[in-house]
Amino acid sequence: MQRFSLQDTFLIKKFKKLDRHQDEDKRTYFEIIFIEEGKGKHFINEFIISYNAGDIFLIAPDDTHWFEINEITTFCYFQFTESLFSSKMNLPDRSYWLHRIERIIQNPNLIPGDVITADSDKELIWQIHNAIVLEYEMAKEFYKHNISNMVSTTLSIIARNITRDLKPRSVSSRKDQHTTIDDILNYIRQHVYDRDKMKVAAIAERLSMTSSGLSAYFKKKTGDSLHHYIIMYKLHLVKYRLKNTDFTVSEIAYQLGFTDESHLTRIFKKYNEMTPKQYKTKEDEVLEDDITLTK
Structure with a gap:
């Protein structure tokens, strides 16, 4: 079976298993796993999920997972890195696309299990799956662009589908229910790109709390201030975009709600002891060195 290498951006593996299956190598890539037939249990991080034919799983590089198989199972793995979505691939409205999928691709198992809950979406994804496999096998002109x-x-x-399940409860359904730390974190992940919605007063209003009460509760539960957590989460997304896209520092500052490039640079350097441009240069050099080692 072909192994995923540093030069690969996309690879398909299809195979059958009769018993336990676990990835042999440490992964540096993402996987979309399609269960074509069979049933059993999927162990993902600390969760155990039953699987059946038609289920689809999204696995991040840091996830630990394996399958205990009850009935012979046919797996189809799509393995890929973020490089598949390089801006050189000319995805339409790349910034908007990143807004929609960024927190999901970094935290796909916030809600573990089959990632598609809507029947119409599941049917659509399986149709796309078939088209991707066909493009991959035929390898005709522009096939990489089409697969991307x-x-x-x-x-x-x-x-x-995941966002639908993660949406915070509405204000009306929140009556007589206490806000949890998960409610706050989910709100931040959903609205991190909106500067106004990231103000403490706006978060408190959305969660039916006072600003002081929200700040005190967050500090008690996490040991971190809400303001500092939001900054660090934004900087995490900044690093992701510097490493995996060709956006300029100015563009990233605008996308993530910083006043301007100088504002982002000042905050970034405070916590990372280097500027965003220096960070990007460093990461590009590391990637080039890794590719050279595999040649």
Whole structure:
């Protein structure tokens, strides 16, 4: 079976298993796993999920997972890195696409299990799956571009299904229910790109709390201030975009709600002891060195 290498951006593996299956290598890539037939249990991080034919799983590089198989199972793995979505691939409205899928692709198992809950979406993704396999096998002109766009569409559909399950309860359904730390974190992940919605007063209003009460509760539960957590989460997304896209520092500052490039640079350097441009240069050099080692 072909192994995923540093030069690969996309690889398909299809195989059958009769008993336990676990990835042999440490992963540096994402996987979309399609269960074509069979049933059993999927162990993902600390969760155990039953699986059946037709289920789809999204696995991040840091996830630990394996399958205990009850009935012979046919797996189809799509393995890919973020490089598949390089801006050189000319995805339409890349910034908007990143807004939709970024927190999902970094935290796909906030809600573990089959990632598609809507029947119509599941049917659509399996149709796209078939088209991707065909493009991959035929390898005709522009097939990499076509696969990139179809995987992008697949992730967008996965994102809307997971986001639907992660949406905070409405204000009306919140009566007589206490806000949890998960409510706050989910709100931040959903609205991190909107500067106004990231103000403490706006978060408190959305969660039916006072600003002081929200700040005190967050500090008690996490040991961190809400303001500092939001900054660090934004900087995490900044690093992701510097490493995996060709956006300029100015563009990233605008996308993530910083006043301007100088504001982002000042905050970034405070916590990372280097500027965003220096960070990007460093990461590009590391990637080039890794590719050279595999040649």
